[in-house]
Amino acid sequence: MYEFFFVLIPEYMPFLLQGALVTVQISVLSMICAISLGLLVALGRLSNLRVLRAVLAAYVEIWRNVPLIVQLLVIYFSLPQLGISLPGFWAGVLGLSLNVGAYLSEVFRAAILSVEGGQKDAGLSIGMSRVMIYRRVILPQALRIAVPTIGGYFIALLKDSALVSYIAVNELLRHGTIVISNTFKSMEIYLMVAMVYFIISFISARIVAHVERSLTPAYLRVAQAQA
Amino acid sequence: MSNALSPLPISASPKRKPEEGMDPMSSNKSARLSIVSEKPQQSVAPNPAEPLLTVRGLQKRFGSHEVIKNIDLEVSPGSVTFLIGPSGGGKSTVLRCMNFLETPSAGEITFAGERLCHTEKGRLHRASDAVLRRARAQMPMVFQHFNLFAHRTALENVIEGPILVLGRPREQAVADGRELLRRVGLLERADAYPAQLSGGQKQRVAIARAVAMEPRLILFDEPTSALDPELVAGVLDTIRSLADENRTMVVVSHEMAFARRLADRVHFVADGVIAESGSPDEIFDAPKNERLKQFIRSILH
Ligand SMILES: Nc1ncnc2c1ncn2[C@@H]1O[C@H](COP(=O)(O)OP(=O)(O)O)[C@@H](O)[C@H]1O
Ligand SMILES: [Mg+2]
Numbered sequence: 001m002y003e004f005f006f007v008l009i010p011e012y013m014p015f016l017l018q019g020a021l022v023t024v025q026i027s028v029l030s031m032i033c034a035i036s037l038g039l040l041v042a043l044g045r046l047s048n049l050r051v052l053r054a055v056l057a058a059y060v061e062i063w064r065n066v067p068l069i070v071q072l073l074v075i076y077f078s079l080p081q082l083g084i085s086l087p088g089f090w091a092g093v094l095g096l097s098l099n100v101g102a103y104l105s106e107v108f109r110a111a112i113l114s115v116e117g118g119q120k121d122a123g124l125s126i127g128m129s130r131v132m133i134y135r136r137v138i139l140p141q142a143l144r145i146a147v148p149t150i151g152g153y154f155i156a157l158l159k160d161s162a163l164v165s166y167i168a169v170n171e172l173l174r175h176g177t178i179v180i181s182n183t184f185k186s187m188e189i190y191l192m193v194a195m196v197y198f199i200i201s202f203i204s205a206r207i208v209a210h211v212e213r214s215l216t217p218a219y220l221r222v223a224q225a226q227a
Numbered sequence: 228m229s230n231a232l233s234p235l236p237i238s239a240s241p242k243r244k245p246e247e248g249m250d251p252m253s254s255n256k257s258a259r260l261s262i263v264s265e266k267p268q269q270s271v272a273p274n275p276a277e278p279l280l281t282v283r284g285l286q287k288r289f290g291s292h293e294v295i296k297n298i299d300l301e302v303s304p305g306s307v308t309f310l311i312g313p314s315g316g317g318k319s320t321v322l323r324c325m326n327f328l329e330t331p332s333a334g335e336i337t338f339a340g341e342r343l344c345h346t347e348k349g350r351l352h353r354a355s356d357a358v359l360r361r362a363r364a365q366m367p368m369v370f371q372h373f374n375l376f377a378h379r380t381a382l383e384n385v386i387e388g389p390i391l392v393l394g395r396p397r398e399q400a401v402a403d404g405r406e407l408l409r410r411v412g413l414l415e416r417a418d419a420y421p422a423q424l425s426g427g428q429k430q431r432v433a434i435a436r437a438v439a440m441e442p443r444l445i446l447f448d449e450p451t452s453a454l455d456p457e458l459v460a461g462v463l464d465t466i467r468s469l470a471d472e473n474r475t476m477v478v479v480s481h482e483m484a485f486a487r488r489l490a491d492r493v494h495f496v497a498d499g500v501i502a503e504s505g506s507p508d509e510i511f512d513a514p515k516n517e518r519l520k521q522f523i524r525s526i527l528h
Contacts, residue, residue: 116374118374122368122370122374122375124328125363125367125370126363126437127363127364127367127388127392128388128391129356129360132392219378219379
């Protein structure tokens with residue numbers, strides 16, 4: 001115990017926290033890309049371009065049915081064969097974005113479809129264009145509906161990002177394994193890694209909950225209060 | 228509730244004056260909300276007898292289900308047309324084809340001198356999206372289930388179209404919108420969200436949203452069918468006040484007393500055709516068609 005708190009933590013925690021910073025960076029970046037991708041894919045799948053819809057549906061199916069770790073390995077090790085070699089960090093961002101984007105596209109699609117259909121008719125019937133209706137009526141409501149789910153995916157992503165340690169990204173878990181390979185104190189170091197993940201994830205969950213509350217608009221609070 | 232429906236300042240002219248200005252582009256600039264008929268209009272109108280809306284040979288099928296078989300219909304300016312008939316007979320579909328919420332399968336629709344679609348060699352040709360949108364903006368629809376924008380207040384619902392579609396300055400749209408809400412008796416609810424309003428209030432906001440477009444024609448699809456009985460009268464009063472302004476309207480409704488009072492012409496729609504047409508007196512007091520007789524008996528109790 002003494003050794004853990006007064007020797008190992010002061011000695012190795014700073015290095016682990018460096019890794020933690022990379023974990024946060026890769027997660028935030030991937031999440032931003034995944035949200036943009038997911039929204040575009042959702043809109044594409046709701047368009048009336050049949051070929052586009054089929055391609056996007058195939059993307060979602062494939063990415064949801066292959067393990068994330070395998071997707072990361074394929075991107076990291078196969079893309080260079082095609083002449084595209086990405087540094088580990090960016091391969092990680094690409095892999096995580098494509099993966100989470102596939103799931104988020106389904107979240108956005110469901111949220112868009114859940115906005116009550118008659119509102120689109122109402123928009124059309126006063127001469128609004130489809131783009132106007134999406135921008136002014138459907139998306140503002142759909143995005144707010146999707147916020148809690150997106151928050152949940154972000155927390156999951158923070159933890160799943162540990163997998164990019166397999167493609168040589170120097171994030172939290174990999175920094176842990178580096179320390180272990182030098183000290184052979186696997187139990188203690190993995191415990192420290194777990195503590196850091198817990199703290200990041202716990203704090204993020206609080207932040208996400210706060211954002212959710214502040215994004216819940218008056219019209220939904222009213223509806224909830226009356227439900 | 229009805230005290231709020233003060234007489235409208237709009238039109239001093241007697242009922243059913245033909246509408247001026249058949250050019251679809253001309254309506255926006257001069258026809259400000261409350262001064263519609265004050266200006267002496269240069270006669271742009273080619274022919275006062277010309278219908279505002281003409282439907283010829285309308286057909287609509289969903290898949291193999293032929294919902295509208297063949298419908299001809301004319302709506303003259305300033306008139307109130309009622310569509311009545313049994314549920315599933317195609318009334319909503321006719322309305323939704325008029326403003327192209329549904330694309331007809333065949334037929335010709337002309338609105339305000341502009342052809343929205345026609346059929347040639349068995350193929351339907353529809354006007355460009357821009358033309359259809361402009362036509363829709365001039366014939367907004369009031370829906371059975373209100374279809375208010377849930378994330379916008381009553382006032383925001385009303386000013387959305389004027390600002391986005393008609394390009395009105397925000398201040399003017401707000402001033403006009405508040406005036407319209409006052410006229411439907413909801414000024415003090417201007418900042419309420421739809422979830423905070425009763426069904427009757429929602430429908431009056433929806434009517435204000437339609438009127439805010441300064442339309443040439445308003446379509447009503449069973450505007451009181453989803454309301455609790457005690458809320459029906461307020462909405463009917465609002466619609467009546469619009470008729471008193473000489474507004475052109477097509478109304479699907481089962482409120483017979485209301486139809487009698489307001490309608491210039493009643494069409495009985497059943498099985499995708501107009502089975503009988505006439506004045507309210509002819510339709511309600513001297514129906515000829517067997518199905519119409521049966522229908523009238525069924526709604527009398
Ligand atoms: N979008 C649609 N798809 C398939 N069938 C429809 C659709 N809209 C209406 N119908 C069918 O068309 C028929 C007429 O419906 P409608 O126009 O709503 O009648 P009404 O308004 O007179 O009750 C009904 O049988 C209905 O099921
Ligand atoms: Mg109907």
